[in-house]
Amino acid sequence: AQSVTQPDIHITVSEGASLELRCNYSYGATPYLFWYVQSPGQGLQLLLKYFSGDTLVQGIKGFEAEFKRSQSSFNLRKPSVHWSDAAEYFCAVGAGYDMRFGAGTRLTVKP
Amino acid sequence: DAGVTQSPTHLIKTRGQQVTLRCSPKSGHDTVSWYQQALGQGPQFIFQYYEEEERQRGNFPDRFSGHQFPNYSSELNVNALLLGDSALYLCASSRMDGNTGELFFGEGSRLTVL
Numbered sequence: 001a002q003s004v005t006q007p008d009i010h011i012t013v014s015e016g017a018s019l020e021l022r023c024n025y026s027y028g029a030t031p032y033l034f035w036y037v038q039s040p041g042q043g044l045q046l047l048l049k050y051f052s053g054d055t056l057v058q059g060i061k062g063f064e065a066e067f068k069r070s071q072s073s074f075n076l077r078k079p080s081v082h083w084s085d086a087a088e089y090f091c092a093v094g095a096g097y098d099m100r101f102g103a104g105t106r107l108t109v110k111p
Numbered sequence: 112d113a114g115v116t117q118s119p120t121h122l123i124k125t126r127g128q129q130v131t132l133r134c135s136p137k138s139g140h141d142t143v144s145w146y147q148q149a150l151g152q153g154p155q156f157i158f159q160y161y162e163e164e165e166r167q168r169g170n171f172p173d174r175f176s177g178h179q180f181p182n183y184s185s186e187l188n189v190n191a192l193l194l195g196d197s198a199l200y201l202c203a204s205s206r207m208d209g210n211t212g213e214l215f216f217g218e219g220s221r222l223t224v225l
Binding site for chain 1 (some may be wrong): 117154167204212213215216218219221
């Protein structure tokens, strides 16, 4: 069965610094991979997705993620973090009803 | 283009009561999935509705039931509420014939059970 691990529960970065959020997955076939962001009290917004093709995918708000099959990873990156990026980030694998989410990484941005 | 809408946004119930949550999918979507998100955790799949039938179900007891209407909107019902049912309930819509599996989420209904 597929599963997702987000090793970091909480990350703090300074505004303007780079960011990398880790995601490792377990999936029997070529995975569909997603990153969602959730602001306090809000639903989930899709940042980016990977289905096939180029392993480096670009998303909204300046985020990107790289699919590495050999490492079963799909890490999220941003070169320069803004205070508005403070939120909870969820990695997910699968499709439709079969989508499984990680436990999330909370991002705090220091001024 | 309206996205996924859910109601109510917040509600408080007591143990043993019943609750109904509602969801209207994004325009053009025919499939609705429900998720439970406990505090500090990722969303957990409850069930999915398509063509007014429950198609898939996660590891949730029969106290959790649902319905889908001809206009694709959906309801989630929870009977005999327990304290542990306190959570954010998220509705997500998609197209069954979509080839991406992408889910579009509403902002959720926050349920507190006292």
